[in-house]
Amino acid sequence: MSPRTSEQFKNIRLKKRQLIMDAALKVISEKGYHTASIALIAKESGVSKGLMYNYFKSKEDLLIAIMVDGFSKVFDQYVIDNRLSPEENVMMLIEQTFDVLDTMQETLMVYFSVLMNNEVFTLVKDKLNEIVEPIMEGFTQVMARLGYENPIAEAYFLRFILDGISMNYLLIPEQFPKEYCVNRIKQIYITQK
Amino acid sequence: MSPRTSEQFKNIRLKKRQLIMDAALKVISEKGYHTASIALIAKESGVSKGLMYNYFKSKEDLLIAIMVDGFSKVFDQYVIDNRLSPEENVMMLIEQTFDVLDTMQETLMVYFSVLMNNEVFTLVKDKLNEIVEPIMEGFTQVMARLGYENPIAEAYFLRFILDGISMNYLLIPEQFPKEYCVNRIKQIYITQK
Amino acid sequence: MSPRTSEQFKNIRLKKRQLIMDAALKVISEKGYHTASIALIAKESGVSKGLMYNYFKSKEDLLIAIMVDGFSKVFDQYVIDNRLSPEENVMMLIEQTFDVLDTMQETLMVYFSVLMNNEVFTLVKDKLNEIVEPIMEGFTQVMARLGYENPIAEAYFLRFILDGISMNYLLIPEQFPKEYCVNRIKQIYITQK
Amino acid sequence: MSPRTSEQFKNIRLKKRQLIMDAALKVISEKGYHTASIALIAKESGVSKGLMYNYFKSKEDLLIAIMVDGFSKVFDQYVIDNRLSPEENVMMLIEQTFDVLDTMQETLMVYFSVLMNNEVFTLVKDKLNEIVEPIMEGFTQVMARLGYENPIAEAYFLRFILDGISMNYLLIPEQFPKEYCVNRIKQIYITQK
DNA sequence: GATGAATGAGAGTTCATTCAT
DNA sequence: CATGAATGAACTCTCATTCAT
Incomplete structure (x- = not known):
């Protein structure tokens, strides 16, 4: 042998x-x-x-590995395509968000639970920022193309909305008005423009 | 004596x-x-x-007491005044939200950190629902008066936005675009109406 | 109650x-x-x-406490009496050494085992030095009074002899020629002077 | 091939x-x-x-092998030459001792650290005795030739001195009064005879 | 002969909880 | 009412040793 x-x-x-x-x-x-x-x-x-x-090498190390790995996968699903119109990109973002929510619930549950726990969050903060930053830049570009005067702030605003939606979608899935929310965001960013 | x-x-x-x-x-x-x-x-x-x-009677019991107590105080600050216009009520909601965020950070941090941990959250879920329900009803009435066809869903939508904003305001206070967000919500619910 | x-x-x-x-x-x-x-x-x-x-607060802490406590007791038994002749003081030192060896074997076993283990010794080094230093000064004074040109070095030399004797007395008590050693040291420091 | x-x-x-x-x-x-x-x-x-x-076959086995091997090497360096005078032999012993200390520090550190730990020492005790015994016989012969009435006890006494010196030479090399000690032992065994 | 993945027992340590006083 | 000494179970982590390949 x-x-x-x-x-x-x-x-x-x-x-x-x-x-x-x-x-x-x-x-x-x-x-x-x-x-x-x-x-x-x-x-x-x-x-x-x-x-x-x-x-x-430790439980912490395992957590970091899981988070980084999961987050790379999560944010790989967020893609900005500059050949498309900004409106189309916003629609994609919304769809991608719910796709991620449906396929990666576990990862996201861990993300949110870790997020608000300073003690644990500190461990992964930097790694996560590295991953999230390029996404935020994509958001910002889209907002600029949509004509917002302060595209950075608007990108944050959209992120906050999606955060609130994501959190509640995970917590109260049975009473979550998914279709309504999708349409509502479209209305804010597309129809009303 | x-x-x-x-x-x-x-x-x-x-x-x-x-x-x-x-x-x-x-x-x-x-x-x-x-x-x-x-x-x-x-x-x-x-x-x-x-x-x-x-x-x-236990550490868990203490946690529940803190959460319930804190939440009563939090939501006591949310008041709907039917003598005012719905627009004015929305503006009050926004102000009240940031007031709560500024004065009760500790309570809210604990709330969010407990939120995503099923095990602990289960214990306070019902109590919290009791407290949140009347607030949601107030939100719904306001939305109805603002003319939304599905005021319940719209109330949820506003709640999700405020949740996302609250979470991020606590997490990234120094880079949080507060004024922009306030104006943006006003724009959505008031100006554009 | x-x-x-x-x-x-x-x-x-x-x-x-x-x-x-x-x-x-x-x-x-x-x-x-x-x-x-x-x-x-x-x-x-x-x-x-x-x-x-x-x-x-830790196993290390316990070790330090034991060592410091034990060593205070060990070296409290070493007394230099300046009213006596230096020869009498040397005789007392020898007697005190065997007294300590007979009454505090356990402490001394731990001392010697810890001594050669850098990893552990580092923990107690400073504390022990504080305790040993005054004893060494006493030795030096006695050697000065005995007329040695380099009393510091001679104090060390006596200490080395007593260390070697102590170590072996603990390790091979049954074959240790105690009386012979006592007389031999006396001969070196007293008779031959 | x-x-x-x-x-x-x-x-x-x-x-x-x-x-x-x-x-x-x-x-x-x-x-x-x-x-x-x-x-x-x-x-x-x-x-x-x-x-x-x-x-x-085990970690212990490895330790024993190291100790036994190291000790054979250490004591191979101790040689009694009967063609020389006993005084010359004593001088050689002293020189050999410091040679060993300078060339085999690692082995000796391990030896001393293991020495006072009954559990481990028990395992190598017999092997070490086998190695040390012929050396002690050499010491005894030299002492007999020097005219000591109890050459066995005197051989032990010299061994104890060398043990004490060795231990401290390893522990506090920078403050060790080497020259002084060498001369002092010579004085005890040679000059004063 | 040679590898390192895998095990399992036991290490030091923490902590919610109990209870004699 | 009030204390903190005391417990015991569970925790993270280490390591000598085994074994399939």
Whole structure:
């Protein structure tokens, strides 16, 4: 029996790392960062507690990895296309927002729960800013093309609206007036222009 | 000296209870619920650990009390005055929102941090709904008077905007475009009407 | 039942603190610092693991407390009496050394085991130096009175001899030629003078 | 290429074994036995963790091997030459002692740190005695030739002095009065005779 | 022979909660 | 009413050792 090649080891590591991150995301989104114990995450991953520390040097490190990974995926879905009209871009943003909300609930639950917890947020703040910044620039460009005098502020304003909507969509999905909100934002940014 | 009446005892209890809740709110808003230990809260209150359990039967119980109490105070500040025009009421809502944000940051930080943690939120959900419901009704009436076809959905929509704004105002106060946002909401609900 | 006075609490604390330190000294002297687990020390003390941290903020802190306490006691037994002749003082030093070795074996075992372990020694180095320094000054004075040209170096030399003797007395007590060594040192410092 | 002979294999094994022991000695002398993890020693050796267990059946086994090996080397440097005068032999002993201290600090640091930890010392005690015994016999012969009535006890006494000196030379090299000590021992054993 | 992923026991530590006084 | 000593379960994390490849 020949020993495993370093290629094989690398593959094992990558797969198991992802396995652990997926399980951790699930558990943390359900119970919150502090209540999700390493023991529980290990159990959910089908992995020993000890092994977790072969892949992540601490619980904090695991959280950061999950957040950064999840957020890259989230914001990869936000795309500004300059060949389209700004109105079309706004419509895309709205659609993309709800797409993300539907497909990445767990990630977003963790995001929001971490967001307001200074203690934990500090750990990921910088990493998240790096990811969010280019999106905000895209927003700003669209607002400029829509003719807003203060496109930066308007980009923030749209972000705030989408934040409020996202949070409530996750918290009270059954009573959330999705269609109404979509139309309402369109009306604000498109029809009334 | 005559012995204290049971009325006096009750007052002392209420005051000490409030003292503990205030200290707990402070500590929890600074360090987060899990990191704020009972020992620390007791110290901050100037009360022994043992005595805390005379006033609150558990740490969770204390958290619930703080949340409910804080929320009553928060929403007491939201008033709809039917003698005023709906436009004036919207303007009041906006002002009231920022008033609350400025005066009750601690309460709101704790609220938001607890919000996305299912486990804890479940405990206060019903209580909070009781408190929020009448406010939402007020919002709905205003929207009806403003002529919206679906005033319930529009009330929700405004709430979502205010939620998004509140969250970000707390998180990024220094870069928050307050004036712009105030004017923008006025524009949506008043000028354009 | 009236609550305990703060005096009573203080007494309880002092007694239990000493109880833990005694048990810890015993266990550490038998098994070494690293092998002596908090669980074991707690068991030996008849106290819960958790309580240990009510008295010492860490295992390191406990070690330091034990060492400093033990060393104060050890070196309190070394006394230079200037009314006596320097020869008499040397004889006293020798007697005191064996007294200490006979009565404080545990403390000295811990001292020697910690001494050569940089990692652990660093923790107590400064505290121990404070305690040892005055003793060394006493040694130096005696050597000066005995007429040594370099009394500081000679004080060190005597200390080195006593260190070597102490270490071996603890390690190989059954084959240690105690009487011979006592006489030999006397011969070096007294008879031959 | 002809296949390697079993002799060659044996050599390769011995070399790698020594490689591991050297790395382990370095790491253990720096961090102490308990803090020096197998992972770290493996890394320092450039050998996998698994392979280490091919050469040493446990961490303890590795420690014992290091100690025994180091001690053979240490005491190989102590030579009694009966063709020389006993005074010359004493002078050689002193020189050899400082030679060993200067060239084998790491080994000696580990020796001293392990010495007072009963648990570990027990394991190497017998092996060390085997090595030390012939040296002690040499010391005894020299003392007999110097005319001491109890040469065994005097040999011990010299050993204790050298132990005390060695320990302190390792611990406080910068303030150690080396020249003074060398002359002082000469004075005791040679001049005063 | 050689690898490092994987384990499991146990380490130090924290903390909500209880209870004798 | 009031105290803080005391507990015990759970926490994060480490590490010598094993084993499939």
